[in-house]
Amino acid sequence: MKRFFYTILLFFITLYATAQEKFTISGYIKDKASGETLVGATIGVIDSSGRGTTTNVYGFYSLTLPAGTYKMLIDYVGYQNSAFELTLDKDIQYNIDLVSASDILEEVVITGTRTDENVKSTQMGTVDLPTDRIKSIPALMGEVDIIKALQLLPGVQAAGEGNSGIYVRGGGPDQNLVLLDDAIVYNTGHLFGFFSVFNADAVKNTTLIKGGMPASYGGRISSVIDVTMKEGNNKKLSFEGGIGLISSRFTLEGPIRKDKSSFLISGRRTYAFDLAQPFIKKTDFAGTNYNFYDLNLKWNYIFSRKDRLFVSGYFGRDVFVYNSEKSATEVKIPWGNATTTVRWNHLFNDKLFMNTSFIFNNYKFKFQGTQEDFSFEALSGVRDFNLKFSLDYFLNPKNKFKFGYDYTFHTFTPTTASARSGETEFKSNQIPKHANEMAWFVQHEWDISTRVRFDYGVRVSLFQHVGPYTEYIGGVVAPDTIITPTLKPLKTYIYPEPRMNLRIGIDDVSSVKIGLSFNTQYVHLISSSNSTLPTDVWVPSTARVKPQLGLQYAIGYFRNFKDNMYEASVEAYYKEMWNQIEYGESYVQELNSDIELGYVFGRGRSYGLELFVKKSQGKLNGWIGYTWSKTQRTFPDLNDGKTFPAKYDRTHDISINVAYDLNEHWSFGGTWVYATGNAFTLPVERYFIELGIVTGYGERNAYRLPSYHRMDLSVTWKPNRKPEKRFKSSYNFSIYNVYNRKNTYFIYYKIEGDPVSGDLNTKAIKVSIFPIIPSITWNFKF
Amino acid sequence: MRNILFLLSIIAISILLLTSCETEITVDLPDPEPKIVVEGHVENGLPPYVILTKNQPFFGGLDLNNIGDYFIHGARIWVSDGTDSVKLVEYTRDILYALPDSVAIAIAAEFGLDIDSVEEFPDIAIYSVPFNKLFLGEVGKTYSLRVKVEGKTLTASTTIPPLVFFDSLFVVPHPNPDNDTLVRLKGRIKDPDLPGNYYRYFTKANSGSWLTDFGTVFDDAFINGQSFDIQIPKGTDLSEKDDVDFDPETYGFWNKTDTCYVRLASIDKPHYDFWRTLETERANQGSPFGSATVVLSNIYGKGGIGIWGGYGSSYSVYVPR
The missing domain is CATH 2.60.40.1120 (Carboxypeptidase-like, regulatory domain)
Structure with a gap:
């Protein structure tokens, strides 16, 4: 080294x-x-x-x-x-x-991006979305959602109807590195994933990197979603907010000392179910409620031209309470993330920029239930202490370097459960797992000539499962334990991860880019269902669970037309993935056995072609994206070892997004999306056991749901206002699923009739959840 | 309590159903590959028996009046306990013809069939020990099964684990005083010291049939070696799945006047895995968050599925005062 x-x-x-x-x-x-x-x-x-x-x-x-x-x-x-x-x-x-x-x-x-950035940078598969642009996209129930905006880009797919989980180039939802001010966000969804945890009012910018990840990022094999929070207005105090159908938001920001120090407080809370409380009160379910809230805080201080300090925090919770007086049942389920980032930027000189961040984050899921004298509690989560250090060295316009070091201490809590029945107490023997994760990286952005630019780097990552840990071995016959003391490594993995991107300019308006990246992923979230749920547990790599590895090759052709009015690109990618994880076919969730024992391992492969045309200037702007792709998996223990389509496999995916600013009062937005139906496993046979019906399944993911498509529209109206008044407001009307397409959310099977009278029949029923949904949101700012 | 996910999915579904909409879709599928479904048991003090049935297409009609069509005749089956072995014989409805109608009807009722005469009794086949041979299940023994039918050879093996008894059965009143005719049945059990005990239970009210429920198996991972109380919900007739009432107010409760019979069977791990996956598969049906659970059969041989399971059964009864 x-x-x-x-x-x-x-x-x-x-x-x-x-x-x-x-x-x-x-x-x-x-x-x-x-x-x-x-x-x-x-x-x-x-x-x-x-x-x-x-x-x-x-x-x-x-x-x-x-x-x-x-x-x-x-x-x-x-x-x-x-x-x-x-x-x-x-x-x-x-x-x-x-x-x-x-x-x-x-x-x-007339606004626009750097005229020829699309063609001139080496970056491939990278998109910056400023929050203002995201706000012009029609939103479900009027809730502006930055993650759902990303789903409209080629190579990015929604995890399901209304879901804020995303699949990038055939990768799973856990393979995206989601950062909020440098802190990893382990659970990005509220309300079972229908809304993302990012309150758009507090977010400045969102960057998505779906291929050619620079060496400064790592730990996930699919993509980076880097979200930065606003710092707070350091010129004047301002208040903005919005009132919508299901939630309200407010943001207060302003200077503490003008041009020196500022703060931001932003909050959001749902009240849809609070409004229903008077009706629920009269029923047996009095007290049953659901809500979620987010709180974003940021403070910064400019000590001098050379030193700046930022402190930011995010705190979000979903809380579900279920009460049934009749059955004497009470259940309370809170879950959510908390993150804190302390960041220090220092300029050693005009060319050397340092960033040091200390980050703490915590994701927790809790379940508390009582029924009569039986009570039950389960807890799971992940907690990180993280240090990030990096140096940007701007040597000259042709050479830029970045070096850095990341260290994280993880604590993973599996579902640990305890229960009490009368006077007897039970406790599961699940214990937390601890791990060290480290990475050293260096990258060089090198303009070899005006036509050729080469960015390359390497990241060396290390992961250790460390004590304290108690391992149970020998099973039933001769139970025994091996106790590992604190911080003593049980298993260590080291991988060098080369990354490179090359741009070759053809002429002033077009270029070819080539990218290669090798990534490792040491933490995993395996979901047995189609979307991620708060009950899904993050697990570290251990002796049994090997790190996921991903190798991606990409090549693209980029061209701008009409004096950069239109940007267009074609990108092709091929991705190999090793040590992919799924649940075994007969997995049954059990509180007392280590979740990793339910896993099986195999290989994945994804390849595809992405077309993108974007117009970012003028009154009418927007983009069209099309993706053709194939994602497959091969697991010795699944589907009899035969290759099967991954649940992230979408053959065709089209997204169209248009914004039109008519005048200062009226602006319009529209989207249309189309995707091949999800792959799923169909029941093919049934048989009797004890005269009850048992179902047998066909080949894994061999069947397709009907294709998914939907159109959304929105109108924003800004009423006249007197220029001298600070108060501004706007109304946003949006319609989700304009032509009321009945998209499939899930399929279930209904057995009708009576076997004794001989007219029993089985039907497949598709359930659609979001019909045409109009909504209105009032936004204000002063 | 075993499955938080299940509860959560119910919650999520109820939220979703507020705006959801259902439509029937048609699915065109080729018929599944024909399989032999084995359902065989050996229990302490009882002769082993085996039923062989055929699998059917999932999207097809079903008529229990023709249940006989699903049974497989003419199989050759052997059971061995390692030292002694027996070739099972096939008992069909022919032997019922020798019985009075009333007895035949009573036997049919045990199978959930409503018939008026022996002729209506379906053409079923049950394989068991010949009348002239004494071969009964014994605690601690391992039993192997070999089936030869329709050109297929299937094998399996199971054990009868030691019995575990309820120390006592008792009832507690319904939490809602308005339901004072209902009670909850509980049993106190002392789990053996070594881990690795698996149980399945059956219930019977008064002179009814033995019934199972949606979750009938449990292990001692949580409670190893302890003395503890478990709730024993009243069984449900699963062959009438559609009519099952999930009202939490009454589900699983016993009548105050019921004489409650409980059969607690010790089972081995593969036997436990079979029921555990089977019951999970049933519970996941229709849940958007559930996945396709493949039932873990302990039958070896191509084209065979099902269970060959040993039961070490102990019986307890609670008589209301």
């Missing part, structure tokens, strides 16, 4: 020696009105050299150029472009403010 770093150091020195007299311009790019830093904004020289850079996830940029005078252009989606002239004869620190298009009312602003 040491030798490797020396080599790199030597490389720097060589580069220095060949350099002419150069200076650096660096700083933050921010929103003018709120002081919020902008992620992924581009700054470049207006000439043919293509010299330029983008802000990192903390909004910082650094560009080193030979002395001279330059015309610079700054660009960011949804913001007015800004240009200025720069005479570079010394190092300059310069913060740039951009004006948001939504803050300009007088005229319709």
